[in-house]
Amino acid sequence: MRVTLKTRARAKPRIPIEAETIIPQNFLQKNDVRVYEGNKERKLEDIFFITIEGPAVSPDQVEIVLTGDTGVIKRVGEYMNAGRIIVEGDIGMHCGNFMSAGEIIIRGNADSWLGREMRGGLIRCEGNAAHYCGAGYRGEKRGMRGGTLEVLGNAGDFTAEYLCSGEVHIHGNCGDLPGVEMRGGVLTIGGDCTRPCGNMTGGTCRIFGAAHQFLPTFRRNGTEDVEYNGKRCRMAAFRGDVANRGKGTVLVRED
Amino acid sequence: MRVILNTGRTIRQGSYVERKTSADYMEEAASLNMNRMDMFELAVEDGNHIRVRSDHGEVVMKARAVEGLIRGQVFVCLGPYANHLVGPETHGTGMPDFKTTQVTLEPTTDPVPTIRELMERCGGVGYED
């Protein structure tokens, strides 16, 4: 089944749409799917032109395609556990929060908290991701716990904060403090970043660009060779953060 | 000249904060506190006007020499003048970069706007007390 949701023009286009209901499992039956526009509950058809093609008997046979002015639509794919969502343009905050399985493809940019506390599945963002990409919930000790999150462009600050398990791969640059409080999993940064991995207690962060303002509390631990994009890279290895328990690994490209 | 703008509380700003229409408040809020050497380089003296520009806006303020600031840093107390320059980006934390705005300084003879004028520039309608 292919569900196409194309945004309608709205009187107040900057008010975000809260759309945690847009997940494959909700389109199996003729459900009354509703979303919030500010404090007003709306029927899905008030916000979108909806086209449904083909049948599906299980959520993994459902593909949702979002098009139009989708950059202010929040929480798409939250708690999704099967199926596929394709966003033709940009997507709003919290896309793929807590998702446990399935696939989200974003052709444009993603706003903050992409894949927050993700448990499994795949998110691929072809543009840039904003802040807290693959990060945790406020106050929660564990952030992303599984799955794969890939951003072909750049990501903002606090990328993969509290990363616990799973993989975050930013092909471009990250902002400030990527991998901060990281405790497991693998964070790969293709480009540059500042102050990586503050207070990390576990996991591995690989940086193939420059790591600016590198913190003084990481201990040099030899070199390692790593393969990236088909090339062998010589990496300076660090253990830290010794301000904390110092059990994490940061690899920064040397050559 | 490119410098970093820092903002914060001052006792004078606090004293007049509930009288924002007063000349006292304007005097304090529109003061650009600078290192003397930076002022020398810009060829300005205490009380001279300076156009301060950032990526987010521009505003004319009055130079004031102070001790305790290193070169390349200027300080303006919290208020509408400083905020004409500070960007709204919060890095997902709710808090803008009030302490670290890149600005450029350029001497000018243009007047320092009143707060009312600043707010009118933002689209407001001035109220005369």
Added chain:
Amino acid sequence: MTDLLVKNAYVIDPLSGIRGEIMDIAIRDGKIVEDTGSGAPVIDAGGCLTFPGGIDSHSHVCGTKVNFGRYMSPEDMRAGRTARKGVMRVTSGYSVPTTFGNSYRYSTMGYTTVLEGAMAPLEARHTHEEFTATPHQDMLANTLFDGNWAIMEAVRDKDVKRAAAIVAWTLDAVKGFAIKLTNPGGTEAWGWGKDVHSVRDEVPYFGVTPAEIIETMIRANELLNLPHSVHIHCNNLGVPGNYQTTLDTIDLAPDLNRNRQSLYLTHVQFHSYGGSTWRDISSKSEDIARAVNSRPQVAIDMGQIMFGRTTTMTADGPMEWKLYMLHHNKWSNHDVELETGSGIIPVYYGRKSLVNCVMWAIGLELALLINDPWQCMLATDNPNGAPFVKYPEIIALLMSSRYRDIERSAIDPRTEHYVPLFAIDRELDWYDIAVMTRAAQAKALGIERIGKGHLAEGAEADIAIYPLKPDELDPAADYQQVMAGFAKTRYTIKRGRVVARNGEVVVEGANSTIWSRADVPPEYDLNRDAEFVKKFEQYYTVRMRNYPVQDIYLPRGYFISTEASL
């Protein structure tokens, strides 16, 4: 005049000696009366189990540290969110819900009176503000004296009467209900990052011992003729081998009051550990129960823990530090000048943790091994042992050994080597539960005199009707139904008005705050004591005149008045 008639109720009212009779309850103007006028609205209880409104004699629901528990835990807030609906406001939180969340959840469980276990006097105004926002329950506040400088000086001078005068002044100033001692002496030592480790340890600088503080305060309490006894959280909470400290504390309690205990020991589960490290921790519930069984002058509450996530919070600052060193999670601490301390950390009690399983067993053992249910009240030290919404599960565990056996198979199999629980076959009955959840509390707190915890004529019409038919149920077998029944009343009636029905809150509520006022002779009035006033102004950071809680904070406050024997 508002009347209400509850018909056909299966009533258990221990304080009135009613052990299960089908009867009608007549209500007028919020009180139980002999008869209503004709035409009074009728509630048909349909033979369902009917108790006086529940009373929680030790819970943490309002005040500085509770609110800090919320403040620091957005992850707990998202765990229990409900939307605004009808008269119900938005609620958030699981282990530390918002005030309205607490109030609604207690209401749907049939609880109508709750005692906040620890109020720092300096921050009492905060507790009272939150009481006002906890609309369904009548509230009382235990007032902390454990590290009170003036009290310790009186103890050092062996001046019981001065200690009594300080208590009287403070309770009046902060609208407190009773004396609470949390790790007496330990919270002052914590001002220097230290603790006391037995009732005979000296408090730094003040040179007094916890035992001296406890003995003095018990006598001061009785000199003031306060409704409740001294309410103690013993030293060494949560330390393996601490049962000895608990026994030592019990030994300090003289029998001074014919109507109630002289010492109330709270969350005793946390104080009944044998062994010397976390590796060899064992249950000493039998020793503690034996001591309680032989001393009518003490009463306790269980401090049951239940598996799952919760937040611990206590005035016992050093204990929370120790817990932080174990868990390495968040840690908050808040010392209160001249008075007490507090700490908060989140915890998870796991079925896979042997220590946690032993703790879980000890609480149940205490309830099953203490012969007289009037001496052992059901509580979790909410939210320390578990959020109070777990009470129905605890009731079911106490009523069904079969349920206990099922749980046994789900916990760490080594547990049975450390605890006697699975050898105990006692199963509590409906009457025991009624005692342990309301009647004993009313008696222990001394509030049966103001019509709490019973349904005799003239009593407050606080009533809980549970969807349970004792004649048709075998709690040992039907424990699931018991659990469901106690979780959601058919009706909760507060002061003659239905406040919750089948789990739905139906009114906004308007509670009362109950406090104690002991009248002392003028020579014991500390407002006129130059020495007291001088020290106050010198060392507190709040002026003495700005310290007392104004009447406006207790819009429906009422006090129990006593005449001090000074």
Added chain:
Amino acid sequence: MKIEDVVCTFCGCLCDDLVVEVENNRVCSVENGCTLANEKFMRDHRLKNPIRRDGNGWKAVSYDEAIRETAEILLDADRPLLYGWSGTHGEAQSVGVHLAELIGGVIDNTSTVCHGPSIMAIQEVGHPGCTLGQVKNRADVIVYWGANPIDAHPRHMSRYTTYADGFFIENAFRDRKVIVADVRQTESSAIADEFLKIDRGGDYAALSALRAIVRGKGDLIPSRVAGVTREQLFRVAEICMKAKFGAIFFGLGLTMSPGKYKNIRNAIELTQELNRHTKFTISPMRGHWNVYGSNEVFTWITGYPYAIDFARGIAFYNPGETTSVDILMRGECDACLVVASDPGAHFPRACAEHLARIPTVQIDPHVNATTHLATLQIPVAVTGIDAEGTAYRMDGVPIRARKLFTGSYPNDQEILEKIFARVKEAKRS
């Protein structure tokens, strides 16, 4: 008439020992107050009556009209923002939260541009703190980090720290060591025994280094961290570890600098580490007299201290998303109620521009920058002068602010209750 033990409703110190003389509904003298208090009490100047924007000018309106119009604005909005609250009493804040809940709005307080990051840090690692009297009576080491109390909290040092004699500290000035960490010299740094002059944006690294030293991993520390020498870092760590009771106070120098809440988290974790050696506490220097009260009130009602979004009926919290600056920057809100604060002056310009675009109602005693952006302003009594109510000091101690005389203005609570009643009535019908 002379009134003693008056509570000053200016900064988070909430001094309660002022002696104020009142004549003809004006304060004519203030004793014990700092400059800020004197200015506040003595030179109080109010907006006379409610005003409404009228084309390119303003006209006076009645309170009833203003209240009715405010209710209509809020009822019409799909995403209203209720901002401010730090300059009013708890009872009014409480009505504000219930109003936000009723209309499905976002409610936020001034923490958002002040100690919001401190709250976020506390939500990650907790907060080992204490009341100010504990510091006064015990502390032999005081650290001010990114804070300038002499300007922002003028009596903090004389009431609670450097100059305050306490029970165990009989001669404070001699017996206490003071450490100041800041990016610039201030009057506060001038009196410090140790001044850590930190490079802009270097607080996080400096705090990490101190943590490593306290953990015994100091061998790793390079000769300079963020402009501070290794020797000084070791010296400061040593002073802290040898303290009998240490107290860190931090200000906006940490909350507003790059990394924001992570700086504070690092400072808190340093404090926690120091507790393995001695007793240490840490406390934010809260700015407004009742900003902490707004956190407390919001928390017991909603579970969250600030930035609460009721749009979906439940309470949702996420700084960076539900915070005022972000909402205004993105142009999300379609109406704004400003109570007891001045976002026009204190938010970045882009936010002020959005306030001017939408209906903005301000409830405030004074003409301020937001006045010019607003559609409507309702003047009210000033808590602590002609209104009373509860305030929470920076350390959480609740104190009741006094009313010194009865003036002609209604207070915030009364105005908000009337708005609430109108909204509720309209929702019912």
